[in-house]
Amino acid sequence: MPNSNFKGGLKIENPYPSNEIDLIRIPLPDKVVLPMQQRIGNQAIPCVSIGEHVLTGQIIATIDDDRCAPVHASISGTVTAIGNHVYAHQSGLKGLCVTIESDGKDEWVDTSIGCTENYKACLPLTIYDKIRISGIVGMGGAGFPTHTKMRLAAGCKNIIINATECEPGITCDAALMQAYPTKVIRGVEVLLHIIGAEKAIIAIEDDKQDSINELNKYCNNERIEIKVIPTKYTSGAEKILIKTLLGIQVPSGKFASDVGILCLNVATVVAMFDAVVENRPLISRAVTLAGSAIKEPKNFQVRLGATYDYLLSFVDLEEGSHKVTMAGLMMGINLKGTDYSVSKNTNCIFIDKAQESVVAQECIRCGMCNTVCPVELLPQQLYWFSKSENIEKAMDYNLLDCIECGCCSYVCPSNIPLVDYYQFSKALYKKQTQEKAQIEKARERFEFREMRLERNKSERAALMEAKKIALKEKMAKDRSQKEKIDAALERVNAAKIDNMEEDAS
Ligand code: SF4
Ligand code: SF4
Incomplete structure (x- = not known):
């Protein structure tokens, strides 16, 4: 029998506890800076030019490559720059970005091309293609194109939905589950249909009782199990989660699909549902804003490409010098300032009061x-x-x-x-x-x-x-x-x- 606990890891209290984890919608940003490179996968090539007017949901960059997902305009407006801009990456180097200035209208392009609303009548290949052109990537951090991951896992027996937060202090997935529990459950049903798996497990940590209650309220599919696991860092790491839930050890150098398992982050499932059933490409995501320099942590549903400074204008930020971290305190990236923008894998931005560095x-x-x-x-x-x-x-x-x-x-x-x-x-x-x-x-x-x-x-x-x-x-x-x-x-x-x-x- 699999052990719901695992050896090692740490019990770390949420460093930024909050009573509220609502998903707050904020007004459209005036400008977005969209990076062409996900964390994993190949860089998309812009297919728009400076001065061009674009509509929300329009593909602005793509490449004919399975290791790349297209990038869409997240607002309607005019392309004002295509060039190198700093983006949140360990290297600190600049990367290719497309800047769009908003026209304030949020006018959408027709996204019903290759419509898969009635997905049960569609061939899996048609649905994979819809997921690809909708630009869905792993939103838990890796940013790997989801259609490729799903195709590699086609026919596998088990699906695991990772609804554990990657690290202490991040609450965006919990906020998303509470805001859209039906999308989570229906998204898993879409997955079961496409992959042809026997069952799906939604793994969620025991400190997210509100999210657990919401999911249980809407889940009446016997092929979907909501499994509560102890809150312990690194329970969300893919191989550890698989061992914890199914007792299967993914061998060194191998992937989940090699042992017949598809593992997706819960935000990816919601994005995939939006693409397949609602014809909505990936143009926004949930982001946690927290840190010792922010008076109250918050979760925002934000358009991709919105700048950190724009997001920070919606929280109470203490003055002084700050330490900026993206993607978590343990495994995240330390950034030089806030001149960055939200990308598909930005799950959190932590702004902490700068401390004196410790000597090893x-x-x-x-x-x-x-x-x-x-x-x-x-x-x-x-x-x-x-x-x-x-x-x-x-x-x-x-x-x-x-x-x-x-x-x-x-x-x-x-x-x-x-x-x-x-x-x-x-x-x-x-x-x-x-x-x-x-x-x-x-x-x-x-x-x-x-x-x-x-x-x-x-x-x-x-x-x-x-x-x-x-x-x-x-x-x-x-x-x-x-x-x-x-x-x-x-x-x-x-x-x-x-x-x-x-x-x-
Ligand atoms: S960083 Fe590497 S070596 Fe250190 S605890 Fe984590 S897995 Fe083990
Ligand atoms: S002092 Fe040495 S043995 Fe102790 S935790 Fe640090 S690296 Fe490990």
Whole structure:
């Protein structure tokens, strides 16, 4: 029987508790800056030009590639810029963005093309295509195109809906479930139909009682189970959730679909429902705004591309210097300021009061990091191997299975930024692997060239030999013919002499 708990992980109190988790709708922003790159997948290429008027829901960027989802205009208005702009990414680099200035009308394009409202009468391929052109991606953080994930999992037995929040302090999925419980349940029914799975489990943590009640109120499908699991960080990590719910261990280097499971975040299910049943592409999402510098945490339903500064104008922000984090305190990205915009995978923005940075001390070998690792790795050993750049050893200790959850760093009394070391080692491993592959390719190319030259040489030698033999044979033939002619001439001359002698006598 699967264990509803798991080894390791942390019980972390919500750092920003709130009595209210309503999903607040805010007025349309005057401007949106839409990034062309999701976290995972290929970058979309803009198909509009500066000065063009666009309608809400219109595709403004796409690419014919399964690892990319189109991007839609989230407001109606004029395209005022297409170019590089900072976007929320670890690298801190700029990325291609399309800026639209609103005309204040929110006029929609006709989105009923490829209509799948009566989805039960549609072929799965038609529905996958509707999900693709609606730009749906994983909204839990990864941002991987959903139509591709679903196609890979077609025919799988089980579906898991991840309704656990990724990290403490994020409440946008809970707010979404309370605002749209029927969309969640009907969205899961759409999934069951398309995938042909036997059952679906909605996994939800026990601290979200209001959301649990709402879902239970509208769920009367015996193929859908609402499973309450203990609130513990990292229960929402895909492989851990699968093990917790079904007792199935997804092998190292494999995915959920490899063991016959489709796992989707609950916000992705709602977006997929909107696309398939309501012909509504992905143009908005729920975002949590919280942090020690925000007096009251709030959840907003916000148009994609809205700027952080626009969102922050709806909360009470304390003055002073701030630390800005996107996607959670444990696994999120620290950002330089608020000059960013909401993308499909922006689930939260935390604004905390800036604190003095802590200095890392020597490892005291206390072993606390080892006890909290939810993947049952040995973080202490990984740290030593990473520090000494002994990548081979780190790989022997399954570094690639580290989900970078940050539990080990969180409990480390020496404040060692352990995850930074693992990220560094992974990057180094990737570099070394690429270099090795390049060397291997170069070696193969060299060996092939040598082989080709050797083959050409032997072919040339064989040709010369054949020519030599043919010439010899020809010369021998010519010689024998000449001998025959000479003999014939001799015979003729001899006959002539005989005749002359006879005439003379
Ligand atoms: S928790 Fe920190 S100090 Fe303790 S063993 Fe791990 S790395 Fe070392
Ligand atoms: S960051 Fe990696 S090593 Fe540390 S606890 Fe999480 S999974 Fe384990």
